[in-house]
Amino acid sequence: MADYPHLLAPLDLGFDVLPNRVLMGSMHTGLEEERGGMARLARFYAERARGGVALMVTGGISPNRAGVVAWGGARMSSSAHARHHRVVTDAVRAEGGRIAMQILHAGRYAYTPFCVAPSALRSPISRFTPRALSSRGVDRTIRDFVVSAQLARYAGYHGVEIMGSEGYLINQFLAAQTNKRTDQWGGDFERRSRFALEIVSRVREAVGDDFILIYRLSMLDLVPGGSDWKEVVQLAKGVEAAGATMINTGIGWHEARIPTIATSVPRGGFKFVTKALMGSVDLPLIATNRFNDPGACEQALAEGCADMVSMARPFLADPEFVAKARAGRASHINTCIGCNQACLDHVFAQKVASCLVNPRACHETVTVPKTLKDVRVAVVGAGPAGMSSALECARAGAKVTLFEASEQFGGQFNLAKKIPGKGEFGETVRYFTAELAKHGVEVRLSTPATTERVAGFDRVVLATGVQPRLWNIPGSDRPEVVTYVDVLSGKVDVGRRVAIVGAGGIGFDVADFLTHDADEGGFHASWGVDMDLTERGGLTQPTRTSSRREVIMYQRSEGKVGGNLGKTTGWIHRQTLKQRGVKQLSGVTYEKLDAEGLHVTLADGTSHTQAVDHVVVCAGQTPHRPDNLDHPNLVVVGGARDARGLDAQRAILEGLRVAMERP
Ligand SMILES: Cc1cc2nc3c(=O)[nH]c(=O)nc-3n(C[C@H](O)[C@H](O)[C@H](O)COP(=O)(O)OP(=O)(O)OC[C@H]3O[C@@H](n4cnc5c(N)ncnc54)[C@H](O)[C@@H]3O)c2cc1C
Ligand SMILES: Cc1cc2nc3c(=O)[nH]c(=O)nc-3n(C[C@H](O)[C@H](O)[C@H](O)COP(=O)(O)O)c2cc1C
Ligand code: SF4
Numbered sequence: 001m002a003d004y005p006h007l008l009a010p011l012d013l014g015f016d017v018l019p020n021r022v023l024m025g026s027m028h029t030g031l032e033e034e035r036g037g038m039a040r041l042a043r044f045y046a047e048r049a050r051g052g053v054a055l056m057v058t059g060g061i062s063p064n065r066a067g068v069v070a071w072g073g074a075r076m077s078s079s080a081h082a083r084h085h086r087v088v089t090d091a092v093r094a095e096g097g098r099i100a101m102q103i104l105h106a107g108r109y110a111y112t113p114f115c116v117a118p119s120a121l122r123s124p125i126s127r128f129t130p131r132a133l134s135s136r137g138v139d140r141t142i143r144d145f146v147v148s149a150q151l152a153r154y155a156g157y158h159g160v161e162i163m164g165s166e167g168y169l170i171n172q173f174l175a176a177q178t179n180k181r182t183d184q185w186g187g188d189f190e191r192r193s194r195f196a197l198e199i200v201s202r203v204r205e206a207v208g209d210d211f212i213l214i215y216r217l218s219m220l221d222l223v224p225g226g227s228d229w230k231e232v233v234q235l236a237k238g239v240e241a242a243g244a245t246m247i248n249t250g251i252g253w254h255e256a257r258i259p260t261i262a263t264s265v266p267r268g269g270f271k272f273v274t275k276a277l278m279g280s281v282d283l284p285l286i287a288t289n290r291f292n293d294p295g296a297c298e299q300a301l302a303e304g305c306a307d308m309v310s311m312a313r314p315f316l317a318d319p320e321f322v323a324k325a326r327a328g329r330a331s332h333i334n335t336c337i338g339c340n341q342a343c344l345d346h347v348f349a350q351k352v353a354s355c356l357v358n359p360r361a362c363h364e365t366v367t368v369p370k371t372l373k374d375v376r377v378a379v380v381g382a383g384p385a386g387m388s389s390a391l392e393c394a395r396a397g398a399k400v401t402l403f404e405a406s407e408q409f410g411g412q413f414n415l416a417k418k419i420p421g422k423g424e425f426g427e428t429v430r431y432f433t434a435e436l437a438k439h440g441v442e443v444r445l446s447t448p449a450t451t452e453r454v455a456g457f458d459r460v461v462l463a464t465g466v467q468p469r470l471w472n473i474p475g476s477d478r479p480e481v482v483t484y485v486d487v488l489s490g491k492v493d494v495g496r497r498v499a500i501v502g503a504g505g506i507g508f509d510v511a512d513f514l515t516h517d518a519d520e521g522g523f524h525a526s527w528g529v530d531m532d533l534t535e536r537g538g539l540t541q542p543t544r545t546s547s548r549r550e551v552i553m554y555q556r557s558e559g560k561v562g563g564n565l566g567k568t569t570g571w572i573h574r575q576t577l578k579q580r581g582v583k584q585l586s587g588v589t590y591e592k593l594d595a596e597g598l599h600v601t602l603a604d605g606t607s608h609t610q611a612v613d614h615v616v617v618c619a620g621q622t623p624h625r626p627d628n629l630d631h632p633n634l635v636v637v638g639g640a641r642d643a644r645g646l647d648a649q650r651a652i653l654e655g656l657r658v659a660m661e662r663p
Contacts, residue, residue: 003328004295004298004326006302008326011054013246013284018054019052019054021297021307021309022297022322023055023308024048024057024312025057026057026059026163026216028060029347029362030347031044031352032074033074034352037352038088040364041088042087042090043364045088047364049097049099050097052323053321054322055212057100057102057161057214059102060163060168061074061101061102061103062103062106063075063148064105064148066115066116067104067110067141067144068110069111070112077147079151081151082151082155085101085152085155089156098159100159100212100214101152101159101160102163103145103149106169107171108122108130108169109167110128112128115130116130116132117131117132117133118132118169118195119178119186121178123255124255135184138185145202145203153207153211158211159211160207160211160212160213160214161214162196162199162216165218165250166252166253167221167254167256170196170199171218173195174195174235175223175225176225177223177225189227189231193234193235196238197239200213200239200244212245213244214245215244215246215248216250217232217239217249217250218250218251219232219276220270220529220538221252221256222260223255223537224536226253226539227537229276233277239283244283245283246283246308247281247284248286251270258529261289261338263337263421266290267290267291268290268300269289270288271287271300274305285306292338292427293333293427294325294333313338314335316336316342316343316354316362317337317358331431332438335428336355337356337357339569340566341356341566341648342355342359344567345567345568348567348568359652369392369396369656370661371396372659372662374397375397375399376399376459377389377393377399377400377401377459377461378453378631379393380454380461381411382402382411382443382445383465384410384412384648384655385640385652387436387655388432388651389461389637390441390461391432391435392655392656392658393461394436394439400439401442401443401457402441402442402444404446404447405447405448405449407446408429408445409432409433410426413428413648414429419488449629451628454629457631458663459635460634461635462629462636462637463655464639465624465639466622466640466643468483468484468621469621471617473591474593475594476593478594480593480615481617482494482614482617483617484616486616487513488510488513494614495612495613497549497611497614498514498551499551499552499554499597499598499612500554501554501615501616501618501619502554502618503554503555503586504618505565507553510618512573515547515581515582518547519544519576526544544580546580551582551583552585553582553585554586555587556586557587558603560586561586562574585608586603588600593612596611598610621639621646623642624640625640635658637655637657637658638650638651638655639651
C-alpha cells in the first residue's frame, strides 16, 4: 500500500465502494462464442477477481443481431442469453469481485452484410457497406441497448459499459464524416450526440440508481473529421447529466493509422487526454492504453490524470497484478509487453485470445500442470522456452536446475529489447528471473550443459534455441557481411549504406534499429498526435523524417515485403520504415557481393547493384543443438526443436507443456 497509495485507495461511487482504482478493461476473448466457452470465461474472470482487481468489464456484447462484430457474435437480447452469463457472474461474485458487461454495437464495423450505420458509408477497413438506419431503426436500436442493460442486471452483472468509442456505432453517430443524416439524429453536434445521450439516460432510467453505468467516450478519434476537444467536453457533460457513473477513455478508431496500443506506444502515452478532461465533470474518469506496471498507474493518478486506471491486456499477462502490487511484489508481475501477438492477433483471426507471456490466459482449464514432486529436471538454455519450462516444472513441484551457457537469462529477448520501442521485452526476463528464484530453481549461468552435467536428472529439457542461418553467395565471406546478432549486440559499428537480407520480423526490427534517428521528436510528434488538443480528431502534421542512413531491404519471395508480420501490428512497421525512406524489394535473387556492392536480379529479370558499407543477414535461423549433450529422457522445446515459424509465443507455450506431462 505504501508504494502505491493512489492506486490502492478505495473509490466511493455513492452506492458502492470499489476497493482500489484498477479497472480491468474490456476484452473480447473469443470464448464468448466458443462451445463451452462461458465456463472457461467464468474461470478466467474468477482468477482475476481473486487477484484483487476492483472492477472488470467483459468484452463487447451486442444488443441486437445487426450489432455483432462478426457473424455469430455474442448478443444479450433475451433472458436465455442472460441465463447463459450467470456462470460468469456467479464465479466472480464468489470471489468477491465485480464485473460489468460491455454493450457494443459495431455499426458499420460489423463484419456482416447486414450491418447498419447512421449513413450508408463504408469504412475503409470493411468490405461491407452499411444500411442507413431509418428513424424507427434508431429508436429500436436505443431500445435494444436498454433491454440489454436490463438483461445484464438480471444476469447478475454489477453494471454495464456503453461502448461509445473506437469508431463503433455510437462514435459513427457522433462524427460528422460518418453521420450525414438530416433527421433529428444528424446535423450539428448536439443532434449527432443525441443518440449517445438518449442511450445513457434511458439505460439509467431502466436499471435504477444502484447499478454501475460506465460510458466509454472517444476522447481522441485520431481520424480526419473526428470530434474536436470542445465536442468531447460537451459530450462528457451530457453523459454526466444523463446519469453515467464513470467515464472511461477511448483512444483512436479502428481505422486510425496511428498506433494506440502497440508496444511502441510509451507507457501511459495517452494519459494527457484524460487529464485534459479532469475538472470538466465531477464523475470519476478512467485513463487507459498501455498502462502495464503499478508505478506508471500510480504516477498517472498522483499527477491528477484520472481517478482510476484501466488495464486490459496486463490482466491477460498476470491475473494477480493487483495482489502483487499490494503485497510489495511488483517485481514478480508478469508484464504485458504490448506485442498483440496472442491476444488481438488471435481475435482478429477468430481464434481464442491468449497471451504470449502467459499461455494459460483464457486456457486456464486446459493447461493444467501435472504434479512433478520428486522429479529432478535439468533445463538447458535460459531463453523464453527454457525459462518457461523451468518455472512451470518448479511450480509443479519438480526440483529444477537451469543451465545457461551465457552469463545472463533471456536468450534472444536480450536482442529484442534493444529494438526501439521493444524495451518491454526486458520485463519478461525480469519476471522470470524473480519467479525462478522464488520457486527455488537452481541456476547455473555461464555453464554450458554437457552429457556429464545432466546425468542423474530424471528429465532434460533442451531449450538451446537457434543460430542465424548462414548466407552463401559469392562474396558473402567479405568483411561487410554481418549478422543481426553482430549489429544488435553492438559488435559492429554499422555504416551509412546498408542492405538487409531477409525481411521477416527480425529484418524489420533491424531496419527500425538502424533508422531510428528519423523519429527524433518521440512517439507523438513522429506519428502526428496533437498533444495540445487543438486539432479536430487529434491529428497534426507528423514530424518523422527520412533516416540519415540509406537502408534497403531484400526478400527472396515475391509479394508484399513484410506481408507475414502480425495482423494488428504489421502495418505499423511497414508504414514506419516507408516514411523513414527505407527501400524494399521482393522477388530478388542474390548474385554476388564485391567491391561495387550487392548485385541482385529483380523479379522482372533486370539487374540491380547496391553500393553498401554493410550487409546485415537476417535470413532465418536453424536449431542449435549441442552435439556434446545427450540423455535418455530428452525433451526438445522452442527454437532448438524447430526454427521454422518460431516466435516467443510458441517457445513459452512449449515450455509450459513440459510441465503438463510426467516423465
Ligand atoms: C531482434 C529480435 C526480435 C524479436 N522479436 C520478437 C517478437 O517481437 N515476438 C516474438 O514472438 N519473438 C521475437 N523474437 C524471437 C524470439 O526471441 C525467439 O523466438 C525466442 O527467443 C526463442 O526462444 P528459445 O528459448 O527457443 O531460444 P533462445 O531465445 O535462442 O534461447 C536459447 C538459450 O540457450 C542458451 N544455450 C545455448 N546452448 C546452450 C548450452 N549448451 N548450454 C546452456 N545454454 C545454452 C543460449 O545462450 C540462450 O540463452 C525476436 C528475436 C530477435 C533476435
Ligand atoms: C484481445 C482484445 C480484445 C478487445 N476487445 C475490446 C472490446 O470488446 N471492447 C472494447 O471496448 N475494447 C476492447 N479492447 C481494447 C481494450 O479495452 C483496451 O482499450 C486496449 O487493449 C488498450 O489497453 P491496454 O493497453 O490496457 O491493453 C480489446 C483489446 C484486446 C487486446
Ligand atoms: S499477447 Fe502480448 S500484448 Fe497481448 S496480453 Fe500478452 S504480452 Fe500483452
